[in-house]
Amino acid sequence: MSELPEKQVKRLKSLIQEAETxxxxxxxxxxxxxxxxGNVVTPTNSREDVSGKVIEGVFxxxxxxxxxxxxxxxxxxxxSKSKLVEGDILKLTIADDxxxxxxQIGPIPRRQIIGTLVQHDGAYYVExxxxxxxxxxxxxxxxxxxxxxxxxxxxxEDNPEATWAAVEAAL
Numbered sequence: 001m002s003e004l005p006e007k008q009v010k011r012l013k014s015l016i017q018e019a020e021t022x023x024x025x026x027x028x029x030x031x032x033x034x035x036x037x038g039n040v041v042t043p044t045n046s047r048e049d050v051s052g053k054v055i056e057g058v059f060x061x062x063x064x065x066x067x068x069x070x071x072x073x074x075x076x077x078x079x080s081k082s083k084l085v086e087g088d089i090l091k092l093t094i095a096d097d098x099x100x101x102x103x104q105i106g107p108i109p110r111r112q113i114i115g116t117l118v119q120h121d122g123a124y125y126v127e128x129x130x131x132x133x134x135x136x137x138x139x140x141x142x143x144x145x146x147x148x149x150x151x152x153x154x155x156x157e158d159n160p161e162a163t164w165a166a167v168e169a170a171l
Contacts, residue, residue, distance in 0.1 A: 017119075017147075052095040056105070061086040061134065061164025064102070074102060076138035083166040085110055087156045109157035112168055117149045126153050126165060133165035143170045 057064040057072060059079070064072040072092055074084070082104055084090075089106025115128025117140070124140050125132040133153060145151055145167070153165040 052093050052101075055092045055094070057090055057092065059084050059086060059088040059090055061162075062136070064090045064092060066092075072100070076136045077142070078102060080136050080138040080142050080167070083154055083168065085154055085156050085166050086162045086164040087159055108159075110154045111157045112152050112154055114150060114152050114171065117145050117147055117151055119147055126151055126167075128153060128165075134163055135165055135167055139167035143167055145170045 055064075055066050055072065057066040059065075059074060062074070062076075062079075064074050066072060074090070078084075084104060085108060087108040088104055089108075091103045091105045093101040093103075095101060113128045115126035115133070117135075118125050118127055118132070124135050124137060126135055133155060135153065139145075143151070150171040152168040152171060154168050155165045156162045
């Protein structure tokens, strides 16, 4: 059996990577809609007059950690578009109808750095300042960035151990 020309192999690899990215985006979107526990998640902060249980917590890069140590799902599209950074303080209102309404109430000091998008182990990272920061798939799809692209990321200014970053812009 003869080998496919290099161009076709590259195209096939690209199609497979795109399919994997789309599948992961679909899974993430589903979780952002129904939550990890099957409850509908409402990622809006425009419903200020909603009554319900209020919990404040810390964003860890993917979820909000409440004062009791419990994890609360933060929709990836909300975290990405709001450019939430590991350590930000969030307020979660669990509405009487079960909806989750997040609001960023305590952004921590930030700094911006430029890096390169890479992917391994099924996750996306930005290599910057001699290390890798994990980023949300929602940011990759929202900013339409590809492996090898230069991006500006936002990281916590006072946490050199942070593992997550928010994407500011594609360059």
